[in-house]
Amino acid sequence: MGFLDLFSAASMPVLKVLLVTGLGSFLAMESVDILGPTTRKLVNNLVFFVFNPALVGSNLASTITLETIKIMWFMPINILLTFVIGSALGWVLMLIAKPPQHLKGLILGTCAGGNLGNMPLIIIPAVCKESGSPFGDPNVCNDHGVAYASLSMAVGAVFLWSYVYNLVRIFAKDSSNKETLAVTAQEDLTQALLPSSTSATDSEGKAKVMFNGMKQRLGKFVQRINLKAIFAPSTSGAIVGFFIGTIPLMRNLLIGTTAPLRVIQDSAVLVGDAAIPVVTLIVGGNLLKGLKGSSSGISLKIVLGIAAVRYIFLPLFGIVIVKSAHHYGLVNSDPLYLFVLLLQFALPPAMNISTIVQLFGAGESDCSVIMLWTYSLASISLTLWSTFFMWLVG
Numbered sequence: 001m002g003f004l005d006l007f008s009a010a011s012m013p014v015l016k017v018l019l020v021t022g023l024g025s026f027l028a029m030e031s032v033d034i035l036g037p038t039t040r041k042l043v044n045n046l047v048f049f050v051f052n053p054a055l056v057g058s059n060l061a062s063t064i065t066l067e068t069i070k071i072m073w074f075m076p077i078n079i080l081l082t083f084v085i086g087s088a089l090g091w092v093l094m095l096i097a098k099p100p101q102h103l104k105g106l107i108l109g110t111c112a113g114g115n116l117g118n119m120p121l122i123i124i125p126a127v128c129k130e131s132g133s134p135f136g137d138p139n140v141c142n143d144h145g146v147a148y149a150s151l152s153m154a155v156g157a158v159f160l161w162s163y164v165y166n167l168v169r170i171f172a173k174d175s176s177n178k179e180t181l182a183v184t185a186q187e188d189l190t191q192a193l194l195p196s197s198t199s200a201t202d203s204e205g206k207a208k209v210m211f212n213g214m215k216q217r218l219g220k221f222v223q224r225i226n227l228k229a230i231f232a233p234s235t236s237g238a239i240v241g242f243f244i245g246t247i248p249l250m251r252n253l254l255i256g257t258t259a260p261l262r263v264i265q266d267s268a269v270l271v272g273d274a275a276i277p278v279v280t281l282i283v284g285g286n287l288l289k290g291l292k293g294s295s296s297g298i299s300l301k302i303v304l305g306i307a308a309v310r311y312i313f314l315p316l317f318g319i320v321i322v323k324s325a326h327h328y329g330l331v332n333s334d335p336l337y338l339f340v341l342l343l344q345f346a347l348p349p350a351m352n353i354s355t356i357v358q359l360f361g362a363g364e365s366d367c368s369v370i371m372l373w374t375y376s377l378a379s380i381s382l383t384l385w386s387t388f389f390m391w392l393v394g
Helices: 003-027 037-063 066-071 074-097 101-112 118-129 138-176 178-193 197-201 203-224 227-231 233-246 248-254 262-272 275-292 300-327 335-343 352-360 364-393
Strands: none
Touching: 003 118, 003 275, 003 364, 037 138, 037 233, 037 262, 037 275, 037 352, 074 101, 074 138, 074 300, 074 335, 101 138, 101 300, 101 352, 101 364, 118 138, 118 275, 118 335, 118 364, 138 233, 138 335, 138 352, 233 248, 248 262, 275 352, 275 364, 300 335, 300 364, 335 364, 352 364
16 A cells, blocks of 8 residues: 555544634634633533533443453553653653743643544544555444544543643642742741750650641642542543443443433433534634733743654654554554554644643643644644554554
């Protein structure tokens, strides 16, 4: 199969994303003002609480079974590795660029969390339909591809909302409380250095002080880790989808044309189908804000560093990991499955990071600039990597 055929098959899905993103930017223009800042924030809440959970849950319920989980068991590990390696590279970038405190969570999040849901669900079915695709029959390719993309989306949602969500939240909180924490720390240090007859002579008093200090530190740690985020709506949707898909009784009740309660699944699919176009439109609106970028203090070094992490280093790591896993028999030889595993290392930052940032109201302009340039570069990078991956697995 020729390079031009592979390139054509890889570029069509990216062009679709660009067209919808461009529409979102147009709708967010001041002269149009359909997708202005207030509207985007409200729609973000709708995506967070309604569309994404329905999308994750309905896709998993219809495509995931015990048999498919046995086949795709390596995918969660692969996704975990994208987050771990991306985070490590993000820390290196921060050591080099030395960003301000409030940007650290955003930088780590964009380096670690790729668009594991929306992009695969757009790219894979579109690639399957192309005449130059190396993945065989389009219908079989589409069915298998949706299953792979659904699991990718579900696992990615769990990691995104339990890890990246807390990263952004903690660093945003640390930034806003920096002066308060500094003053408190100084007072604590002064108090500890002051002579005290009780602390100096009474061992029981020392033990009490130590116990209270440990108790306060533990309390602060629990407050900093928002356990509720682990069960964010998208994560809850993933749990429900796994529950329905893997339990035969529930599957027979809800999934299929003869299922007695199929109207519930059909309704969830109807709501979930709105997630991808709506999130893509919101990203387009945010990119317009990134074009202005007047209120953003993010440096070009940081933006280029994030792009290098996501589009150069992560894909190279991905090739080594996936090829090694295939060599040692950890994954099967299905070209489409291998393509999806490789693709997970080459995706742009997750669109929902914009949602997370807007939920906390921290670094919105900076996130817009990052998204603008990373998604602009993705049109080239993702096409080239997809072409190379299809050649590699085909």
